[in-house]
Amino acid sequence: MGWISLAAAFLFLPGWFPSVQEVPSISPPEALEMTKTAGTYLVDVRSIAEYYLIGHPLDAVNIPLTFWNEKTQSLEPNDNFIKDIQERFKTTDVLIFICRSGGRSLKAAEEAFQAGFSKVYSVKEGFEGEKDANGLRTLGGWKNKGLPYTYEINPNLVYHFR
Helix, strand or coil: HHHHHHHHHHHCCCCCCCCCCCCECCCCCHHHHHHCCCCCEEEEEHHHHHHHHHHEECEECCCCEEEEEEECCCCECCCCCCHHHHCCCCCCCCEEEECCCCHHHHHHHHHHHHHCCCEEEEEEECCCCCECCCEEECCCCCCCCCCCECCCCCCCCCCCCC
């Protein structure tokens, strides 16, 4: 077997090619710093109620990943999530997703990446952070780190149902 054949064989070994890109997780201060660059947007994927009642980062666009269904008493996916993202942003924009503590934002960033947005990030501590020993969200997060946030509702940033 020649060296070219041997090199080609290595290319087809399992695990040689990287799988789907892992979405980078960044800290709240890193996210804030990144938003100072043109073409970079913070997307809050929490529910409308969380966005309104708990507060949200300044200038964060609210596009919920899920909605609460009163009838079933459960969360259901926002079937228009990717369509909403595509209508609001260009695939060349840098999108930083944030939620309560990092789970939904990671899922949202992965979905956006699969839809063609290549510059996506997830805020690993979210807006509220993790729970402490008393069950309160006091550990990390945008709000607990003293980063700028508001309760004011900007009609251009809050989610609008179709």
